[in-house]
Amino acid sequence: MTAKYAYYPGCSLHSTGSEYDISFRAVCEKLGMDIQEIEGWICCGTSPAHSSSRLLSLALPFENLCQAEKMGFKDIIAPCAACFARLRTAMYEANEDAEIASQISEALEKPLPKSMNVLSPIEIFCNREGLAEAVTKQLPELKVVCYYGCLLTRPSKVMQFDECEYPMAMDNLLRSLGIETLDWSYKTECCGGALAMTRTDVVLKLTHDILEEAKAVGANAIAVGCPLCHVNLDTRQTEVEQEYGVQYGLPVFYFTQLMGLAMGLAGDKLGLQKHFVSTDGLLSGV
Amino acid sequence: MMETNLKVMSQSQLAKAVLNESGQNVNLCYQCRKCAAGCPISYAMDYKPAQIIHAIRLGLDDLVYKSKTMWLCASCETCTTRCPQEVDIAKVMDAVKITAVKQGIKPTIPQVASFYRAALSNIKMFGRMYEMGMIVGLKMRTFELFKDVGLGMKLFTKGKLKVIPSFTGALRTWKIFNRVKSIENRESKI
Numbered sequence: 001m002t003a004k005y006a007y008y009p010g011c012s013l014h015s016t017g018s019e020y021d022i023s024f025r026a027v028c029e030k031l032g033m034d035i036q037e038i039e040g041w042i043c044c045g046t047s048p049a050h051s052s053s054r055l056l057s058l059a060l061p062f063e064n065l066c067q068a069e070k071m072g073f074k075d076i077i078a079p080c081a082a083c084f085a086r087l088r089t090a091m092y093e094a095n096e097d098a099e100i101a102s103q104i105s106e107a108l109e110k111p112l113p114k115s116m117n118v119l120s121p122i123e124i125f126c127n128r129e130g131l132a133e134a135v136t137k138q139l140p141e142l143k144v145v146c147y148y149g150c151l152l153t154r155p156s157k158v159m160q161f162d163e164c165e166y167p168m169a170m171d172n173l174l175r176s177l178g179i180e181t182l183d184w185s186y187k188t189e190c191c192g193g194a195l196a197m198t199r200t201d202v203v204l205k206l207t208h209d210i211l212e213e214a215k216a217v218g219a220n221a222i223a224v225g226c227p228l229c230h231v232n233l234d235t236r237q238t239e240v241e242q243e244y245g246v247q248y249g250l251p252v253f254y255f256t257q258l259m260g261l262a263m264g265l266a267g268d269k270l271g272l273q274k275h276f277v278s279t280d281g282l283l284s285g286v
Numbered sequence: 287m288m289e290t291n292l293k294v295m296s297q298s299q300l301a302k303a304v305l306n307e308s309g310q311n312v313n314l315c316y317q318c319r320k321c322a323a324g325c326p327i328s329y330a331m332d333y334k335p336a337q338i339i340h341a342i343r344l345g346l347d348d349l350v351y352k353s354k355t356m357w358l359c360a361s362c363e364t365c366t367t368r369c370p371q372e373v374d375i376a377k378v379m380d381a382v383k384i385t386a387v388k389q390g391i392k393p394t395i396p397q398v399a400s401f402y403r404a405a406l407s408n409i410k411m412f413g414r415m416y417e418m419g420m421i422v423g424l425k426m427r428t429f430e431l432f433k434d435v436g437l438g439m440k441l442f443t444k445g446k447l448k449v450i451p452s453f454t455g456a457l458r459t460w461k462i463f464n465r466v467k468s469i470e471n472r473e474s475k476i
């Protein structure tokens with residue numbers, strides 16, 4: 001094992017959020033940060049699991065922690081906010097409740113790893129030395145609002161991630177790369193992610209509120225760290241525009257894509273061509 | 287909202303089931319309604335989260351089961367984060383859904399329940415979420431065959447949907463699902 005961090009991509013980063021995977025890997029490489037994908041990782045179960053069985057919703061994430069431990073890792077990076085939340089929740093609940101911990105272990109037919117650290121890339125990059133030196137490109141045209149969504153910070157006692165109502169970690173990270181981020185009140189509002197497949201009407205309303213607020217404070221781009229948020233804000237943006245008779249054209253970036261741009265990486269190396277809302281207009285002005 | 291012919295339980299069965307399922311004690315609630323105020327979906331709910339908690343306390347189990355609230359909950363955890371009494375309302379929502387399904391009560395928003403089932407059987411089979419298969423499975427269950435077809439096509443052309451599923455870890459996952467089921471069956475008999 002040479003890498004320091006085990007990487008848990010989760011299902012979204014292999015499909016609808018593939019540009020998050022591409023740009024995350026590109027930024028790690030640029031910063032000389034070694035990561036290694038967990039062998040044989042499985043789905044964390046996400047909301048269908050915790051809405052149907054508590055034990056299942058904890059056993060699935062733990063299987064991945066066990067796999068990482070088997071590979072000799074203690075630190076696991078989970079870029080997808082939803083996976084990150086499920087992994088941290090599993091650790092938290094097993095710690096609090098010995099009975100459930102023994103059931104999880106029984107379901108997996110192995111002992112549970114005790115001291116694993118589940119990390120978000122935001123936390124790691126924030127504390128990474130040499131970040132400012134890696135910047136080779138100024139992006140003065142960008143006025144970004146950071147959208148953290150629900151899962152990164154809540155509930156605070158489980159997630160232990162930044163300030164739960166008004167986090168600053170992503171803002172500080174982007175600012176340290178010379179990118180302007182704006183204050184706004186929708187940082188941790190919900191986009192309705194879990195209802196995307198079933199109650200599109202609710203998702204369109206919540207997404208509309210978020211896009212409206214971003215526009216209102218003068219943003220020309222949104223930064224996210226969650227593939228579910230990205231699908232709603234980017235992929236469904238045209239639908240929102242049609243439904244509400246508005247025009248946004250607001251590009252939605254993964255924060256890793258913005259990091260990559262500031263480090264001089266080309267757009268196609270960061271998966272920008274996969275976005276539904278084109279980033280070309282905004283970036284050609286840069 | 288008026289409901290008639292509600293069965294009122296003398297001691298709330300549902301409150302007990304919720305406690306068992308999630309460890310959450312709804313009797314801690316003092317009805318400050320912070321959970322309802324912050325809930326992004328409450329505008330679409332028939333009963334607000336604070337009302338559901340109260341109804342569980344009062345033993346209005348029928349009213350709760352007939353409500354759409356828990357099936358609309360997006361698990362955003364705003365309520366849980368803000369409750370001054372540390373009631374984990376999002377967990378209560380999960381516990382109510384799980385209890386309802388166990389008791390064979392028909393979900394008030396069947397599409398959501400179908401989505402959970404489609405997603406879980408997909409994960410159980412492949413070990414990872416195979417979106418394409420999940421979407422097709424869901425459409426067959428809900429008969430909403432043409433909803434989101436355009437969106438699916440666009441995702442596909444952007445290379446964001448896989449045609450061929452991965453089977454990595456599929457067998458391990460299938461075993462976990464089965465062992466979870468048997469542990470749960472054993473526990474429910476105790």
Ligand code: SF4
Binds near residue numbers: 315316335371
């Ligand atoms: S926030 Fe907590 S105490 Fe207040 S009404 Fe909701 S459940 Fe009750």
Ligand code: SF4
Binds near residue numbers: 325326379
């Ligand atoms: S977790 Fe559910 S009930 Fe609680 S605020 Fe979010 S959507 Fe509302």
